[in-house]
Amino acid sequence: xxxxxxxxxxxxxxxxxxxxxxxxxxxxxxxxxxxxxxxxxxxxxxxxxxxxxxxxxxxxxxxxxxxxxxxxxxxxxxxxxxxxxxxxxxxxxxxxxxxxxxxxxxxxxxxxxxxxxxxxxxxxxxxxxxxxxxxxxxxxxxxxxxxxxxxxxxxxxxxxxxxxxxxxxxxxxxxxxxxxxxxxxxxxxxxxxxxxxxxxxxxxxxxxxxxxxxxxxxxxxxxxxxxxxxxxxxxxxxxxxxxxxxxxxxxxxxxxxxxxxxxxxxxxxxxxxxxxxxxxxxxxxxxx
Amino acid sequence: xxxxxxxxxxxxxxxxxxxxxxxxxxxxxxxxxxxxxxxxxxxxxxxxxxxxxxxxxxxxxxxxxxxxxxxxxxxxxxxxxxxxxxxxxxxxxxxxxxxxxxxxxxxxxxxxxxxxxxxxxxxxxxxxxxxxxxxxxxxxxxxxxxxxxxxxxxxxxxxxxxxxxxxxxxxxxxxxxxxxxxxxxxxxxxxxxxxxxxxxxxxxx
Numbered sequence: 001x002x003x004x005x006x007x008x009x010x011x012x013x014x015x016x017x018x019x020x021x022x023x024x025x026x027x028x029x030x031x032x033x034x035x036x037x038x039x040x041x042x043x044x045x046x047x048x049x050x051x052x053x054x055x056x057x058x059x060x061x062x063x064x065x066x067x068x069x070x071x072x073x074x075x076x077x078x079x080x081x082x083x084x085x086x087x088x089x090x091x092x093x094x095x096x097x098x099x100x101x102x103x104x105x106x107x108x109x110x111x112x113x114x115x116x117x118x119x120x121x122x123x124x125x126x127x128x129x130x131x132x133x134x135x136x137x138x139x140x141x142x143x144x145x146x147x148x149x150x151x152x153x154x155x156x157x158x159x160x161x162x163x164x165x166x167x168x169x170x171x172x173x174x175x176x177x178x179x180x181x182x183x184x185x186x187x188x189x190x191x192x193x194x195x196x197x198x199x200x201x202x203x204x205x206x207x208x209x210x211x212x213x214x215x216x217x218x219x220x221x222x223x224x225x226x227x228x229x230x231x232x233x234x235x236x237x238x239x240x241x242x243x244x245x246x247x248x249x250x251x252x253x254x255x256x257x258x259x260x261x262x263x264x265x266x267x268x269x270x271x272x273x274x275x276x277x278x279x280x281x282x283x284x285x286x287x288x
Numbered sequence: 289x290x291x292x293x294x295x296x297x298x299x300x301x302x303x304x305x306x307x308x309x310x311x312x313x314x315x316x317x318x319x320x321x322x323x324x325x326x327x328x329x330x331x332x333x334x335x336x337x338x339x340x341x342x343x344x345x346x347x348x349x350x351x352x353x354x355x356x357x358x359x360x361x362x363x364x365x366x367x368x369x370x371x372x373x374x375x376x377x378x379x380x381x382x383x384x385x386x387x388x389x390x391x392x393x394x395x396x397x398x399x400x401x402x403x404x405x406x407x408x409x410x411x412x413x414x415x416x417x418x419x420x421x422x423x424x425x426x427x428x429x430x431x432x433x434x435x436x437x438x439x440x441x442x443x444x445x446x447x448x449x450x451x452x453x454x455x456x457x458x459x460x461x462x463x464x465x466x467x468x469x470x471x472x473x474x475x476x477x478x479x480x481x482x483x484x485x486x487x488x489x490x491x492x493x
Contacts, residue, residue: 015325112336133337245435282475
């Protein structure tokens with residue numbers, strides 16, 4: 001929710017500049033998958049801080065629980081058992097949730113002014129009281145994150161604990177992580193921290209260890225350290241080169257102003273045709 | 289006394305106006321979500337969420353009523369070789385040089401183009417609209433299809449809106465036309481001048 005109304009970088013369905021007076025530091029969450037033990041404490045902390053309670057599901061034979069993101073589960077651990085090399089099983093556990101893109105597709109697609117805002121610190125936040133429930137954000141998101149509630153038809157996702165961050169606290173998931181797999185700070189510091197981790201992983205035989213901060217969406221404010229940075233798909237289909245769909249860019253990019261202009265021009269063309277050429281009149285002849 | 293010719297029955301007129309009212313409501317509530325400049329239109333429908341809730345239902349009314357209307361007018365809108373001739377004189381039509389125009393039946397080629405434009409766009413709007421209809425149908429479709437559907441929906445709506453702007457303007461521009469849809473009749477002179485073949489057919493003159 002908006003505590004920092006002066007710190008807005010972008011606002012949905014708004015064509016004039018948002019308030020940008022203050023310039024806070026860019027923040028980022030770094031998820032080091034090589035340190036994650038899949039304890040789901042972050043899921044619990046997220047539920048606790050945000051007062052969310054998902055339905056108790058059923059065991060479907062895998063560790064993922066809840067099965068998917070929902071209006072009540074803004075982060076879920078996704079467990080992937082993969083054989084990267086023959087005979088060497090790896091258990092890759094990815095904490096899934098909003099990536100807080102620097103170029104957020106959800107915000108671009110949203111038709112409701114102020115329902116989605118991007119704070120100057122990089123956090124992309126949904127303001128549900130302005131959400132109209134159209135689901136356009138789903139089409140904009142390259143990571144399949146927003147979920148529409150079946151109860152209130154509003155879209156929900158991770159806020160990166162914007163309320164906590166606004167008052168100088170770290171997000172709830174960071175606070176609770178017992179292994180240090182989750183760290184939070186300025187984006188610059190997080191990139192630096194990741195570099196150290198990647199060097200360490202490379203020494204330990206993960207030649208392709210890399211930071212996941214995809215350029216296609218302008219970089220993200222939630223980044224991963226991946227042991228297999230060359231194959232992000234191994235991690236429960238993390239997209240290799242995420243970008244806003246060209247269809248959404250077309251729809252919310254050029255066509256939106258051009259089509260509106262076209263409609264306006266058609267009306268004006270009619271008006272000016274009428275005042276120049278004039279109406280088509282028929283002389284009424286008397287019939288006998 | 290001025291004599292008139294029946295052009296539309298009461299049923300045809302009612303049907304037309306159900307489509308027209310649904311089109312205006314669907315158009316305004318749809319434009320509201322298309323560009324931020326039009327978002328204020330949501331106020332006409334009780335705010336953003338109500339706009340989103342009502343729009344698809346209005347669209348369904350438009351579709352169903354248009355199906356009935358299209359069935360009524362279908363047979364009058366087949367293109368004929370004469371229509372090709374008429375299209376060659378579109379410049380004369382627009383500049384009111386009516387004496388140069390070939391004879392026209394119940395509808396001229398421009399009217400037929402509008403008919404077929406709406407025949408194509410309305411079902412496209414319905415199908416693409418169902419795919420993105422929250423919360424009832426959209427969850428059953430993959431996201432890539434939602435992306436395709438939103439673009440098609442916007443494009444089809446745009447084409448239809450442009451078509452209807454031309455349609456409404458033509459009715460205002462060609463004097464004596466509106467009463468065909470409000471009262472059902474046109475003057476004999478109007479019919480003779482604009483739709484001579486239809487006039488002869490109707491009057492036997």
